[in-house]
Amino acid sequence: MSSSATKVPRRTLLLDAASAREYSTGLSLALAAPLIVLLALAFIYPVGKLVWASFATNAGYTAEHYLRILYEPLYLKILWRTISIALLVTVASFLLGYPVAYAANRAKGKWGLLMIVCVLIPLWTSVLVRSYAWILLLQRKGIINNLLLEGGFISTPLRMIYTEGAVIVAMTHVLLPFMILPIFSSLKSIPPDLARAASNLGAGPVQTFFRVTLPLSLPGVYAGSLMTFILALGFYITPALLGGPSTLMMATVIGQQTTELLNWPFASALSGVLLGVTFLLVVVFRRTLSLSKEVQLG
Amino acid sequence: MVDILSGSPASARRPRSAPVEAVLRPLFFAAVVGAVVFFLILPTLVVIPVSFGSASYIEFPPRGFTLKWYADYFRDPDWMAATWFSLKIAVSTTIAATVIGTLGALAMVRGRLPGKEFVQVLALSPMVVPHIVMAVSIYLVFAPIGLTGNFFGFLVAHTMLSVPYVVITVSAVLQRFDATLELAAQNCGATRTQAFFWVVLPNILPGVAAGGVFAFLASFDEATVAFFISDVGGKTITRKMFEDIDFNLTPVIAAVSTVIMLISLVLMTGVQLLQSRKQR
DSSP states (O other): OOOHHHHHHHHHHHHHHHHHSOBOHHHHHHHHHHHHHHHIIIIIHHHHHHHHHHHBOSSSBOOHHHHHHHHSHHHHHHHHHHHHHHHHHHHHHHHHHHHHHHHHHHSOTHHHHHHHHHHHHHHTSOHHHHHHHHHHHHSTTSHHHHHHHHTTSOSSOOOOTTSHHHHHHHHHHHHHHHHHHHHHHHHHTSOHHHHHHHHHTTOOHHHHIIIIIHHHHHHHHHHHHHHHHHHHHTOOHHHHHHOOGGGOOHHHHHHHHHHTSOOHHHHHHHHHHHHHHHHHHHHHTHHHHGGGGGOOOO | OOOTTTTOOOOSSSOOOOOHHHHSOHHHHHHHHHHHHHHHHHHHHTHHHHHHBSSSSOOSSOSSBOOHHHHHHHHOHHHHHHHHHHHHHHHHHHHHHHHHHHHHHHHHHHBOOTTHHHHHHHHHGGGTSOHHHHHHHHHHHHGGGTOTTOHHHHHHHHHHHHHHHHHHHHHHHHHHSOTHHHHHHHHTTOOHHHHIIIIIHHHHHHHHHHHHHHHHHHHHTOOHHHHHHOBTTBOOHHHHHHHHHHHOOOHHHHHHHHHHHHHHHHHHHHHHHHHHHHHO
16 A cells, blocks of 8 residues: 655656666567467457457348347347446445545554455455345345344335345445545545645635545546446346346346347347447546556455 | 544644544544445355354344255365366466466566557456456357366466456556666676566565465456356356356355355455565
8 A cells, every 4th residue: 555655756766777777678578478468369359359249240241239229229228227227336336435435544543454454355255245145135035124024114025136226235335345445545645734734724624625635536536436337337247146127237138148049249239339338438537547557456 | 633433632732634524523424434334344244144044044143053054065066066166267367367467567567568558558458348248258259169168268268357456466566666676686696587586576575476366366256257158067166156046045155155255355364464564
């Protein structure tokens, strides 16, 4: 976890040292070769082939699969639902995540570390395990219904699983760490003197927060939101397990088209749309994403 | 700076930043933060009591204690096959991704690499491309050449998926590493190879090890791509779990989940220890 205080001198030091000892072009290429080959074969080629498959026919090219997405109301509806669920999850993660990032940054020492550990543990717990836990909680004879029934709050079990609400709650739970960690890093890089200066200049606490702290933490908010939104767009496991037929999302439809209907060209076109939306977002928000390189993994 | 949780009294003389939570009433703020932290941690933990509960349906809180579900898990040849398959893939992926990612990071941070920007973006992009898209495209390429349900196919796919984590962590430690140390070693007569293994590597080792742990978890916990490229001949523990959640929801899955969680927890604790040592 880097602190801003050491960042500036380190950069200049690196520059001097690097100009003194930099690996030659040949050696650099040799070192990077396995990585480039791996990504070319296992990443660029398959994704390229998928995009190709969405246009190709025996005779030439076609856009019919994309037109089908446009003209069949079902698929536009699913695309719209995917985007709105992803947006809701992003907004919920921001509202829940910002206070935690803020508190973890202010509480120094043991408590701050404890909070960050509480964010990191779920981040590195299998998504499948966490989705399964939500099934245990939300299903008809699940934990929440049992507790409510025994407590006499309800007389018939609530229908929670296989609803859009279940998908949103579980996805927010799964993606929350991706929002908290970038916000935490950017809050951490704000020198505390700034807030003190603002209050010395007469700003009240609320004013200090909204005019100094919040604006300065926005890069983290953007990076976290972008990451959460992109991950939510292409999420497969959680919607597949907790969603029902009425809550189909892009990823679940793509899964269906490939594993059940074996309609590869159409599944490829759906993937192409998802890829296109993601690519567009990344290009538009590229500057905030370069910050996500600094996202703490652990 | 005031520790919001200990609530130490403000000193009246020294000017200090008045935090927004002082206005929002500290207790309320702490309650909100506490609630979110519980929301992060608690739901996952329900699998633990369920895995020890004696009823064959989901009972909470469980009335009896049993280790039956763990016994079922460890005795079931299907579960064991899936577990070993996943472990084998994860260990091999860790080695491959750590070596490839570390070399790549060296080239990007220390080298004069043509098209460096492009390689950097490329190396991180597997994290950004939706996993479903990745899963379907890998299946599209792997299925015709018999790489589904196959150890080598998984190794290639998972190494590609986990290499960004290694590149990020190793790049971070390399940027912190003082390159003049390497120069000094060479001035003292070490060859470039010697300087790397005796000076550079020991210094960046915590980052390399952390990257390796992330690679292991990224492979072991990976479910989407594994769902598509598993088949009857070879399936990972995540694919087996997915099937069982869909078809027979028994507490065995809770036992498996607890085991998986424990593995992640032990490894993450290791990373935290490594990183706290690094900072000293």
